[in-house]
Amino acid sequence: xxPIHMPSALSFELIAKCSVTKARAAxxxxxxxxxxxxIFMPVATQASLKGLTPEQLEDTGCRLCLxxxxxxxxxPGQTTLDAIGGAHKLQSWPYNILTERSFQMVSLLKLSKVTxxxxxxxxxxxxxxxxxxxxxxxxxxxxxGSDIIMxxxxxxxxxxxxxxxxxxAMKRSVRWLDxxxxxxxxxxxxxxxxxxxxxxxxxxxxxxxAEMVARDTPGIAIGGLSGGEAKDAYCKVVDTCTGLLPExxxxxxxxxxxxxxxxxxxxxxxxMFDCVWPTRTARFGNAITSSGTLNLRxxxxxxxxxxxxxxxxxxxCRPPEQGGLGITRAYIYHVAAKETAGAHLLSMHNVHYLLxxxxxxxxxxxxxxxxxxxxxxxxxxxxxxSKYPEWAVTALKGVGVDLLVN
Amino acid sequence: MADNLTLxxxxxxxxxxxxxxxxxxxxxxxxxxxLAFPGRSTIQTPHYIGNASxxxxxxxxxxxxxxxxxxxxxxxxxxxxxxxxxxxxxxVYELDLPDAExxxxxxxxLKQDAFLIMGARRTPPIAAPAANTNGxxxxxxxxxxxxxxxxxxxxxxxxxxxxxxxxxxxIVYKQQAKPSNxxxxxxxxxxxxxxxxxxxxxxxxxxxxxxxxxxSIFASVLxxxxxxxxxxxxELADELRDQLSGLAIYDPSSLTDLPQALTPLPxxxxxxxxxxxxxxxxxxxxxxxxxxxxxxxxxxxGIALDFIFPPANASSxxxxxxxxxxxxxxxxxxxxxxxxxxxxxxxxxxxxxxLQHLLAAKEMLGWTLLQVHNHAVMDQFFAGVRASIGKxxxxxxxxxxxxxxxxxxxxxxxxxxRQVCVIVNGVRGYQFKSEGPGEAKKNASAYRxxxxxxxxxxxxxxxxxxxDAKDLENIGFAEVVERQ
Ligand SMILES: [Zn+2]
Ligand SMILES: [Zn+2]
Numbered sequence: 001x002x003p004i005h006m007p008s009a010l011s012f013e014l015i016a017k018c019s020v021t022k023a024r025a026a027x028x029x030x031x032x033x034x035x036x037x038x039i040f041m042p043v044a045t046q047a048s049l050k051g052l053t054p055e056q057l058e059d060t061g062c063r064l065c066l067x068x069x070x071x072x073x074x075x076p077g078q079t080t081l082d083a084i085g086g087a088h089k090l091q092s093w094p095y096n097i098l099t100e101r102s103f104q105m106v107s108l109l110k111l112s113k114v115t116x117x118x119x120x121x122x123x124x125x126x127x128x129x130x131x132x133x134x135x136x137x138x139x140x141x142x143x144x145g146s147d148i149i150m151x152x153x154x155x156x157x158x159x160x161x162x163x164x165x166x167x168x169a170m171k172r173s174v175r176w177l178d179x180x181x182x183x184x185x186x187x188x189x190x191x192x193x194x195x196x197x198x199x200x201x202x203x204x205x206x207x208x209x210a211e212m213v214a215r216d217t218p219g220i221a222i223g224g225l226s227g228g229e230a231k232d233a234y235c236k237v238v239d240t241c242t243g244l245l246p247e248x249x250x251x252x253x254x255x256x257x258x259x260x261x262x263x264x265x266x267x268x269x270x271x272m273f274d275c276v277w278p279t280r281t282a283r284f285g286n287a288i289t290s291s292g293t294l295n296l297r298x299x300x301x302x303x304x305x306x307x308x309x310x311x312x313x314x315x316x317c318r319p320p321e322q323g324g325l326g327i328t329r330a331y332i333y334h335v336a337a338k339e340t341a342g343a344h345l346l347s348m349h350n351v352h353y354l355l356x357x358x359x360x361x362x363x364x365x366x367x368x369x370x371x372x373x374x375x376x377x378x379x380x381x382x383x384x385x386s387k388y389p390e391w392a393v394t395a396l397k398g399v400g401v402d403l404l405v406n
Numbered sequence: 407m408a409d410n411l412t413l414x415x416x417x418x419x420x421x422x423x424x425x426x427x428x429x430x431x432x433x434x435x436x437x438x439x440x441l442a443f444p445g446r447s448t449i450q451t452p453h454y455i456g457n458a459s460x461x462x463x464x465x466x467x468x469x470x471x472x473x474x475x476x477x478x479x480x481x482x483x484x485x486x487x488x489x490x491x492x493x494x495x496x497x498v499y500e501l502d503l504p505d506a507e508x509x510x511x512x513x514x515x516l517k518q519d520a521f522l523i524m525g526a527r528r529t530p531p532i533a534a535p536a537a538n539t540n541g542x543x544x545x546x547x548x549x550x551x552x553x554x555x556x557x558x559x560x561x562x563x564x565x566x567x568x569x570x571x572x573x574x575x576x577i578v579y580k581q582q583a584k585p586s587n588x589x590x591x592x593x594x595x596x597x598x599x600x601x602x603x604x605x606x607x608x609x610x611x612x613x614x615x616x617x618x619x620x621x622s623i624f625a626s627v628l629x630x631x632x633x634x635x636x637x638x639x640x641e642l643a644d645e646l647r648d649q650l651s652g653l654a655i656y657d658p659s660s661l662t663d664l665p666q667a668l669t670p671l672p673x674x675x676x677x678x679x680x681x682x683x684x685x686x687x688x689x690x691x692x693x694x695x696x697x698x699x700x701x702x703x704x705x706x707x708g709i710a711l712d713f714i715f716p717p718a719n720a721s722s723x724x725x726x727x728x729x730x731x732x733x734x735x736x737x738x739x740x741x742x743x744x745x746x747x748x749x750x751x752x753x754x755x756x757x758x759x760x761l762q763h764l765l766a767a768k769e770m771l772g773w774t775l776l777q778v779h780n781h782a783v784m785d786q787f788f789a790g791v792r793a794s795i796g797k798x799x800x801x802x803x804x805x806x807x808x809x810x811x812x813x814x815x816x817x818x819x820x821x822x823x824r825q826v827c828v829i830v831n832g833v834r835g836y837q838f839k840s841e842g843p844g845e846a847k848k849n850a851s852a853y854r855x856x857x858x859x860x861x862x863x864x865x866x867x868x869x870x871x872x873x874d875a876k877d878l879e880n881i882g883f884a885e886v887v888e889r890q
Binding site for chain 2: 348
């Protein structure tokens with residue numbers, strides 16, 4: 001089909017490229033302000049980031065967070081969102097919002113069935129058949145008013161053995177993209193991102209990239225990953241897709257949040273990431289640090305009066321002498337899973353950690369020392385090189401960084 | 407040095423807690439005062455004290471506490487910190503700090519200028535099945551019931567250095583059966599002995615620190631008639647008087663017939679008033695400081711407190727509710743603040759529609775914002791009370807308040823965070839603990855492979871949680887299709 005030129009409500013300014021890997025640094029200007037790329041976006045599923053106030057989220061440095069279309073569609077619902085004036089107003093968040101597509105949750109319901117029209121599912125409540133279409137999804141996101149909206153796609157588990165179904169899903173996602181573009185009422189203030197599908201089949205991914213790039217959406221997401229596939233396969237898909245995507249558009253890998261995944265994915269040319277893990281894991285007392293994830297509910301931390309992470313400048317860790325709270329691991333142990341505030345403190349730290357990691361990565365790219373940054377990151381995370389995950393070593397070798405050589 | 411000796415204490419005069427009565431009359435009447443201590447914000451009384459759970463006001467992380475509340479004093483129960491004692495030293499005791507800094511304050515990240523008041527038990531306490539003994543009271547930690555010896559309590563006060571220690575009392579709480587005569591006879595004797603322990607602990611038994619423990623003591627007055635504890639109370643007024651900085655009361659009626667010598671002392675009440683009306687009654691008798699469990703209870707119930715003192719003139723014949731049930735769907739698109747005229751963070755930045763959404767979505771932030779608002783309402787309430795007492799209009803205003811507002815807080819209609827903690831978080835909030843010891847530990851294993859879908863599914867409700875297909879269609883989520 002002939003390329004369509006979509007209006008865009010963003011500007012993408014590439015400011016640096018790593019001379020070794022495919023890593024890039026950019027400025028992404030969105031309707032609610034500019035954000036630096038690469039970026040990690042915390043997930044405020046239901047218009048709230050697990051107990052943190054929008055102000056606390058702002059204080060972690062976040063300027064772009066996620067809401068989930070599906071959840072907001074259920075609560076408070078489209079009519080209410082229209083009456084209130086969208087999700088920014090609902091949560092008094094003056095910065096950017098990206099809405100995660102609504103389909104994913106429905107597709108996970110046992111009785112869902114995808115047809116060309118949309119997703120059919122039985123209402124688990126009264127058994128009546130329901131239909132969710134690309135047009136519904138866009139209409140709902142138009143009501144939410146998010147700065148970045150996602151197309152409705154046909155997602156198949158990457159681990160599915162049914163090749164024909166994966167191919168069908170990829171092709172249907174392309175057709176649904178056309179319907180989403182046609183249904184999108186506010187392209188001048190909301191940026192529609194397409195979602196590349198095709199499972200782990202690199203040929204299907206290539207075809208999907210070609211078709212979707214031709215549609216010229218303001219940004220591009222690589223979807224269908226983070227579903228339990230092997231990390232090697234994940235890296236191959238990301239690497240293949242970024243190789244085919246236009247340089248001047250943001251690339252968003254959906255559902256990625258482990259620090260090592262982010263660092264490797266950036267090297268493979270991805271710019272944007274989101275994940276519920278950092279805040280969800282905080283509720284179970286898990287602190288993300290540069291030397292790994294610590295479960296502060298373990299009794300070995302009961303009398304550990306060091307900060308969650310030494311030298312961390314977040315509100316929680318910063319010592320009182322420097323205007324912080326000086327929260328210790330022992331105190332998190334004391335309140336974890338007993339007081340909601342314990343989860344709030346750790347969420348602030350975890351989100352801050354990932355945002356700071358992205359900031360350091362960006363600085364390293366700008367200063368053209370990303371390979372050294374990656375090596376330093378892994379050296380800190382794993383005490384011995386023999387413990388480095390093989391997938392990471394392989395993936396990074398593919399973009400010119402040998403983790404096992406100084 | 408000689409000066410210190412003549413004072414009989416290792417404290418210098420400028421390190422002392424002072425309470426100044428600004429206005430008080432004979433008998434049980436409302437009064438005005440101010441509580442001051444070097445380095446702490448001066449508290450105008452009457453006022454409330456923040457009621458902490460494990461060192462934190464429920465739902466308010468320490469940064470929010472500093473930024474968005476005006477709470478200048480918190481009550482911290484020792485039973486929240488001594489799980490493994492006496493077999494293992496409680497962690498907070500191992501926090502070694504230079505000088506006279508309070509390890510407890512540092513541990514819970516309490517701001518420097520807030521008063522730290524330590525007692526033995528939470529308020530309201532969970533009644534323990536085991537009786538107190540001559541040397542120890544029964545407490546409940548997060549791992550179960552056990553005894554806390556008076557000597558251990560003294561050691562805790564010395565080590566943890568709160569500003570104020572509430573002396574142990576052999577209290578029979580409201581929730582418990584009335585004490586037998588035999589028990590009553592023992593209560594005063596025990597409490598007297600324990601009060602002497604904490605007094606002795608203060609006057610220099612601890613020679614290890616340069617300036618000695620510097621806590622101030624509020625002695626417990628038992629919730630029984632004054633005849634039944636007359637010899638103890640006389641002892642407080644006489645022998646122990648110089649060592650006391652205040653009184654802790656559990657029933658306002660125990661202020662009746664207190665010896666004159668105890669009148670200048672600030673009175674901290676743990677009587678658990680269930681409503682503003684009961685609270686006003688208590689203030690009318692001359693209570694200076696209180697913990698107010700109904701603030702947390704209203705927050706957990708999803709109720710935004712909505713009253714002022716003195717009340718605006720009664721304009722209708724029906725009494726006004728004392729709070730707004732934020733669960734009600736009538737707020738769904740209401741962009742107005744929780745209560746008009748409130749200047750708190752929740753009211754300034756957010757609106758009723760968001761609060762209603764957060765509660766319906768069982769998002770923790772709902773309770774956080776309510777907590778900010780409800781404490782702000784109490785700040786205003788107490789400011790109004792003090793102004794009213796100052797103008798000698800308290801009784802009049804109190805009568806007007808009772809005429810304008812309902813007697814009790816609104817009934818709860820929605821789920822509290824207790825259920826949400828269980829269902830959504832998979833963990834229980836300690837602040838809702840009531841079942842006692844031996845509960846199973848909930849544990850989430852760390853995820854090996856990140857599975858975004860599983861995480862998302864675990865995140866919140868799926869359509870199975872009671873949603874009607876027509877509802878889904880009505881809210882524009884999807885459409886109902888004809889059955890084939
Ligand atoms: Zn930190
Ligand atoms: Zn307010």
